[in-house]
Amino acid sequence: MRFARDESGTMTMFAVMMLMMMLLVGGIGVDLMRNEMERTRVQATIDRAVLAAADLDQTLDPTAVVNDYFAKAGMANYLTSVTVDEGLNYRTVTAKARTTTRTQFMRLMGVDELAVPARGTAEERISNVEISMVLDISGSMGRNSKMANLQDAAKTFVDTVIREETEDLISLSLIPYTAQVNAGFPIFDELNVDHVHDFSYCIDFEQEDFDSTTLDFGKTYEQMQHFESGWDYSRPIGNPGCPQQDFEEILAYSQDANNLKARIDQYRARANTSIHLGMKWGVALLDPSFKPITQALSLENRIDSAFATRPAAYDDAETLKTLILMTDGENVPTVRIQDWYYAQPSHYVHWSRYPLYWYLNNYVGGSWNNWRYTKYTSGQADDMLENICDAAKDQGIVVWSVGFEVTNHSAGVMENCASSPSHFFRVEGVEISEAFEAIANQINQLRLTQ
Secondary structure, X not given: OOOOOOOOOHHHHHHHHHHHHHHHHHHHXXXXXXXXXXXXXXXXXXXXXXXXXXXOOOOOOHHHHHHHHHHHOOOHHHEEEEEEEEEOOEEEEEEEEEEEEEOOOXXXXXXXXXXXXXXXEEEEEOOEEEEEEEEEOOHHHHOOOHHHHHHHHHHHHHHHHOOHHHOOOEEEEEEEEOOOOEOOHHXXXXXXXXXXXXOOOEEEOOHHHHHOOOOOOOOOEEEOOOOOOOOOOOOOOOOOXXXXXXXXXXXXXXXXXXXXXXXXXXXXXXXXXXXXXXHHHHHHOOOHHHHHHHHHHHHOOOOOHHHOOOOOOOOOOOEEEEEEEEEOOOOOOEEEEOHHHOOOHHHHHHHOOOOHHHHXXXXXXXOHHHOEEEEEOHHHXXXXXXXXXXXXXXXXXXXXXXXXXXXXXXXXXHHHHOOOHHHEEEEOOOHHHHHHHHHHHHHHOOOOOO
């Protein structure tokens, strides 16, 4: 009976039980701490990996970048998925990883391991976009409904790119070209040009001008002669190499979709093809050297005031510059009237009335070389196009090109101009709309992030 009533060991048993519980709780803490340390290590790796992969300057495949980070950290088998969403102006990379840690104490409670999940997302976006759309409106565009197909495609492009959510972010310049590009008097007047007539406002660039993306404000440019090199009589001339109608001039830095589409609807096929001249102007409108002209146009309310400070610098991380170059033909030899018969106002008036070859055929005998000359051949024009395309790409301008029912030669020239083979589209008929839509959909994914 005395033994049954003896309680001298009760506190010892209680103390042992409490000690075991404290050890178990402490052990749980150790297991959780080890699990958190591993999770932190995995999360740090995933954060570094997605940040590197999402960088728009990163030239390697984003998925490969993430995999490489995990492999070098000794965690290659932890990575479960990598998702990349990217467009012309953005890249989003999401990665998920998972592993487990073995428990030392919690297994006594039936928990053998703890999960270590990790997830990371990184995104880089460019808010502002400057676009030059360089469109061929040469004479061959008047066949096979090509002009109508181009107009449909270009207008769809405008509606896809110019949207409510891109207000004051995306500017679009239209540069129609034939044998020349009519800059329009407001732009023409801001440059140093030997201004000799007012029939049209084209600038006659020289070969060295195609080695650079800039316009040279320290140089005096020659004004393009206003004449038509045709064989059919018309008085006045109706198809000059330098287009003379207002709707054929450059339309710079617009976000007015209705105005852009109305301008496109007015295009008519005329004259011949000088792709390099269209490209030169398209690039010039993206080059920071154009900014004084933009500011002057803004003061005259000729462009949207939101774009008065464009073009942005090439190293502006918030701005994407891109150009779409379209043609249905090839560069042709460039003909000019000899300087001696384009030297005074009476000459300018004369050639605004009579097509060159019609006049020579009807009124001039002997050699015509005394009257006209080849300024540069089609091969030289191709070389100048290559030079200006290379200059644009060297400055980071994204160049898309569209060959519309073109020859193999033209297809090769246009593909060479594009930023990469995937930036070149060779299309027939209504496929041109698909090409323009594919380009526009890249830009349409722009979302403003503050």
